[in-house]
Amino acid sequence: MTSNRRISILAAAAALVAGPALADDVVTVGLIVPMTGQQATTGKQEQAGANLYIQLHGDTVAGKKIVLEVKDDAGAPDVTKRLAQDLIANDNAKALMGFGLTPLALAVAPVATEAKVPEIVTAAATAMITEKSPYIVRTSFTLPQAAAPMAQWCLKNNIHKVVTLVADYGPGNDAEKWFGDVFEKGGGQIVEKIRTPLKAPDFAPFLQRVKDDAPEALFVFLPSGQGAAFMKEFAERGLDKSGVRLIATGDVTDDDQLADMGDAALGVVTTHHYSAAHDSPENKAFVAAFEKANAGMRPNFMAVAAYDGMALLYQALDKTKGATDGDALIAAMKGMSWTSPRGPVSIDPDTRDIVQNIYVRKVEKVDGALYNVEFDAIPAVKDPYKAAKQ
Numbered sequence: 001m002t003s004n005r006r007i008s009i010l011a012a013a014a015a016l017v018a019g020p021a022l023a024d025d026v027v028t029v030g031l032i033v034p035m036t037g038q039q040a041t042t043g044k045q046e047q048a049g050a051n052l053y054i055q056l057h058g059d060t061v062a063g064k065k066i067v068l069e070v071k072d073d074a075g076a077p078d079v080t081k082r083l084a085q086d087l088i089a090n091d092n093a094k095a096l097m098g099f100g101l102t103p104l105a106l107a108v109a110p111v112a113t114e115a116k117v118p119e120i121v122t123a124a125a126t127a128m129i130t131e132k133s134p135y136i137v138r139t140s141f142t143l144p145q146a147a148a149p150m151a152q153w154c155l156k157n158n159i160h161k162v163v164t165l166v167a168d169y170g171p172g173n174d175a176e177k178w179f180g181d182v183f184e185k186g187g188g189q190i191v192e193k194i195r196t197p198l199k200a201p202d203f204a205p206f207l208q209r210v211k212d213d214a215p216e217a218l219f220v221f222l223p224s225g226q227g228a229a230f231m232k233e234f235a236e237r238g239l240d241k242s243g244v245r246l247i248a249t250g251d252v253t254d255d256d257q258l259a260d261m262g263d264a265a266l267g268v269v270t271t272h273h274y275s276a277a278h279d280s281p282e283n284k285a286f287v288a289a290f291e292k293a294n295a296g297m298r299p300n301f302m303a304v305a306a307y308d309g310m311a312l313l314y315q316a317l318d319k320t321k322g323a324t325d326g327d328a329l330i331a332a333m334k335g336m337s338w339t340s341p342r343g344p345v346s347i348d349p350d351t352r353d354i355v356q357n358i359y360v361r362k363v364e365k366v367d368g369a370l371y372n373v374e375f376d377a378i379p380a381v382k383d384p385y386k387a388a389k390q
């Protein structure tokens with residue numbers, strides 16, 4: 001017998017004595033995100049955020065070992081759905097997480113309902129998503145939650161004429177409606193509503209229209225990952241110097257890309273739930289650990305939502321004492337509150353959406369790098385779309 005073989009037999013015997021993790025002791029969590037294609041940055045941020053939670057809090061909770069299975073759907077809804085089905089049927093997944101775009105989250109809703117498996121939405125942000133299955137819980141945000149406060153800020157700051165520009169799908173439509181309705185109700189005027197294609201948008205012709213309209217401000221929603229290309233065009237068309245003020249949801253001045261956007265981004269005011277510059281001990285620790293684990297990356301709102309998705313699941317498992325039954329997990333998640341790197345958060349027991357502060361921020365240089373610096377906060381904002389229906 002070679003010594004190598006002897007060592008491997010000894011190792012196998014030791015593993016038997018220690019007791020290998022039984023299938024029952026493992027909780028598999030499927031993280032389905034775009035790791036390739038146009039929304040790849042979202043997948044990378046989500047994976048890093050979820051992994052960081054496990055790294056900092058250990059991979060065991062209530063006697064269960066947490067195993068994260070990361071799957072790339074490349075942003076295609078039929079792939080997302082098939083991966084969800086495979087994870088449940090073949091890997092015995094007890095929770096699904098991620099969903100980088102609204103259509104991807106929607107594709108999994110019937111799967112979650114049929115299998116009674118929690119679908120923790122940590123990215124997609126169209127308001128109605130949580131209505132599509134009683135097993136959906138969300139730790140990201142909703143566009144009405146982020147866009148309505150931007151309209152209020154304009155009304156308070158003497159901005160009366162605005163053009164809106166949004167990506168033409170669920171969250172863009174929400175942003176356009178909730179910014180526009182609140183703004184018009186307060187006496188503001190929407191001069192033009194522009195929609196850009198989700199796939200490979202060319203902003204130049206749309207920005208020419210904005211230039212011709214000459215509004216006081218341009219309000220923008222684009223999904224995470226498109227902000228840098230937009231900002232480049234905005235500057236190249238000379239709009240940053242034309243007196244048209246740029247305002248947006250924080251998706252546009254996304255921390256993942258902000259550092260490379262250049263001075264055209266300086267002074268852009270946005271409303272959102274997370275900034276890497278958020279001033280709290282929890283966030284300072286989160287950002288430092290994230291940057292240490294992921295060289296060259298700054299955490300954005302996708303990373304923090306995935307981190308909180310894991311936080312929610314860990315707390316729910318603690319509460320059920322390790323039981324993984326979907327109904328028990330969802331019941332445990334309803335009303336859960338904790339301190340996130342973004343500030344205090346809770347899960348609205350009626351809607352399963354996240355209740356959180358929305359911050360008003362301005363892009364500024366901090367130690368030579370661009371950040372969204374918060375200067376005002378609206379506490380404990382519920383999704384206004386569902387609040388209006390109740």
Ligand code: VNL
Nearest residue numbers: 101102124125126223224251
């Ligand atoms: C969505 C909303 C996607 C906001 C985003 O980035 C975002 C969505 C990928 O619901 O599709 O920033």
